[in-house]
Amino acid sequence: MRIQQKPALLVALLIILAALGVWYATKPAKAKLTTSTAIPVxxxxxxxxxVPRFVSGIGSVLSLHSVVVRPQIDGILTKIMVKEGQLVKKDDLLATIDGRSIRASLDQARAQLGESQAQLQVALVNLKRYKILSVDDGVSKQTYDQQQALVNQLKATAQGNQASIDAAQVQLSYTQIRSPVTGRVGIRTVDEGNFLRMTDAQGLFTVTQIDPIAVEFSLPQQMLPTLQGLISDPQHAQVKAYIGADTDGETGNLLGEGHLTLIDNQINANTGTIRAKAEFNNPGQKLWPGLLVTVKIQTALDKxxxxxxxxxxxxxxxxxxxxxxxxxxxxxxxxxxxxxxxxxxxxxxxxxxxxxxxxxxxxxxxxxxxxxxxxxxxxxxxxxxx
The missing domain is CATH 2.40.420.20 (conserved putative lor/sdh protein from methanococcus maripaludis s2 fold)
Structure with missing residues (x-):
């Protein structure tokens, strides 16, 4: 019985293997990608x-002239002629100081000069007369010499009186305080009626020039040869000033365009930087003293x-x-x-x-x-x- 079952199992196994071979031979082949995908770019x-080349740095705005207005004589401040923040021109009247005592001294010096001149005139007439008489021995040589000495003395006295007048006039001019520069008046520190002294360090107020104005900035010491070439160029290097910009100067508001005017005479050994200064026309007064700005300097132009x-x-x-x-x-x-x-x-x-x-x-x-x-x-x- 067992001998008859073995051929049956072998036949069944052969049938299964044949079926697997037929399925494997007839199964569908996998589709292959024959086209490559394009990359979007x-x-x-x-x-x-x-293209202009630029170098950037951080700088601060400086006034070309900033003056603290102080009195040059002691006296009472009688009147202030300007308001805080007002624009003034050079030699504009800013304030006045009581000058009555100086005027009195001036009048006294003028009277003394008149007296000296009258005495000198009489002495000159006598000297002329003595000179004629001395020819015929009408007067002695000693009398003539004494009269000559008197004339010289009176001339010196008159010169001294004139010097006193000039000094009094200078003192009187100090009673009118005038603006030394064209600029803007700052905050007032003294009111009318106060007694002013020459030793007062605070002053009345400041007058600061706004237009034109300067920007001082620092650059790495490696830029020194480039700056030297720019400063010697007859066509001044262009400098732009921005606020709210990074060191590349690509953002922020442009406040003004100026030109390079000065390189400092030494390099800062602690920071390895050199200071430079540029001057800007500032009619719109966008640049203000003390303002921190970013500056860009055109160093070259690539054609x-x-x-x-x-x-x-x-x-x-x-x-x-x-x-x-x-x-x-x-x-x-x-x-x-x-x-x-x-x-x-x-x-x-x-x-x-x-x-x-x-x-x-x-x-x-x-x-x-x-x-x-x-x-x-x-x-x-x-x-x-x-």
């Missing part, structure tokens, strides 16, 4: 234009430079490179960085008009197939009709 064209956005240039292990569009594929092109800032890069190694990848570089390699994306059209929202 954005591209920009290499532009050719003149016909090849310019691309900063995100176009990639950094490799040994050099910079870009992805250039070649048909529907990309190729890597090594480039040289000439100049860079936050807004643009100047490069060498490409041609004007070349299409370079500006977005999507992370998935690229040489020879990759790409699909150039275009910016979607802007949707204009129309106002609802009433």
């Amino acid at each position: 954005r591209v920009v064209s290499v532009a050719e234009k003149d 016909d430079a090849l310019v691309v956005p900063p995100n176009v240039v990639q950094r490799g292990l040994d050099q910079h490179f870009v992805y250039r569009l070649n048909g529907d594929k990309v190729e890597t092109v090594p480039v040289q960085m000439v100049y860079q800032d936050s807004g643009q890069n100047i490069i060498k190694g490409v041609q004007p008009g070349d299409k370079l990848v500006s977005d999507g570089q992370s998935r690229l390699k040489p020879g990759s197939t790409v699909q150039v994306l275009t910016d979607p059209p802007q949707v204009v929202q129309s106002e609802p009709t009433p």
Whole structure:
């Protein structure tokens, strides 16, 4: 019985194996992807234009002339002729001091001069008479010499009286306090009726020149040769002043444009920086003394430079490179960085008009197939009709 079951099991096993072989031979083959997927990218064209180079720093606005107005004589402040914050011109009358005692001294000096001049006139007449008489021995030589000495004495007295008059006139001029510069009046510290002294350190107020005005700033000592070249250039280097800007000066409000006027005579050994100064015309008074600003100085101008956005240039292990569009594929092109800032890069190694990848570089390699994306059209929202 067992001998008859073995052939039956062997036949069943052969049938199962045959069925598996037929199924494996006739099963459908897996579909293979024969087409590669294009990588979406954005591209920009290499532009050719003149590009100015800039260096930036932090500076403070300074007045070219700021004067503390103080009295030059002791006396009572009788009147203030200007208001706080008022614009004044040079030699404008600002205030007056009581000068009655000085006028009295001036009148006295003038009277003494008149008396001396009258005495001198009589002495000159007598001297002339004695000179004639001395020829015929009408008067002695001693009398003539004494009269000559009297004339000289009276002349010296008259000169002294004139000097007293001049001194009194100078003192009287000090009773009128005039503006030494053109500028803006500051906050007043003394009111009318106060007794002023020359030793008062506080003064009446300040007069500060606003237009033109200066900006003092510091730059790294490595910039010294560049600054020296700019200061010696007959066409002064352009300097721009911003407020609320970073060190690149790309943001913030432009307050004014001036020119470089001065480089300090020494470098700060502690900070390794050198101070410089620029002068600005300030008719709108946007630059104010004490204001902190960001300055940008144009140091050079690159003619016909090849310019691309900063995100176009990639950094490799040994050099910079870009992805250039070649048909529907990309190729890597090594480039040289000439100049860079936050807004643009100047490069060498490409041609004007070349299409370079500006977005999507992370998935690229040489020879990759790409699909150039275009910016979607802007949707204009129309106002609802009433």
